[in-house]
Amino acid sequence: MSNCCTTDGSCHTPAESKTTYKVDGVGSAHCQGVVAKAVGGLDEVTAVEVEIGTGLVTVTTSTEPDEALDALIAKTVDEAGYNFAGRVAA
Secondary structure: OOOOEOOOOOEOOOOOEEEEEEEEOOOOHHHHHHHHHHHHOOOOEEEEEEOOOOOEEEEEEOOOOOHHHHHHHHHHHHHOOOEEEEEOOO
16 A cells, blocks of 8 residues: 555545745756755655756755745755745745
8 A cells, every 4th residue: 555545545646836946046057956956855745846047946845845944945056055045925
């Protein structure tokens, strides 16, 4: 039985959530890769897309993001050498 199935045999697909953040300094493919690898390495993250030039980072998570996840992403981005500028309004 996979982890998405209940004891009665019914299955569900975990809801995914996408949140977009702004990261300053993503001006090349190298920068894009560094940020994507750093953020994508977090357990909570299932996918990440990083736009060169705009610095928009779209993060897909298996749960709704909260302040703790935002702080973890901010720390991870900062440790990778980039400036985390926060969430982009939906």
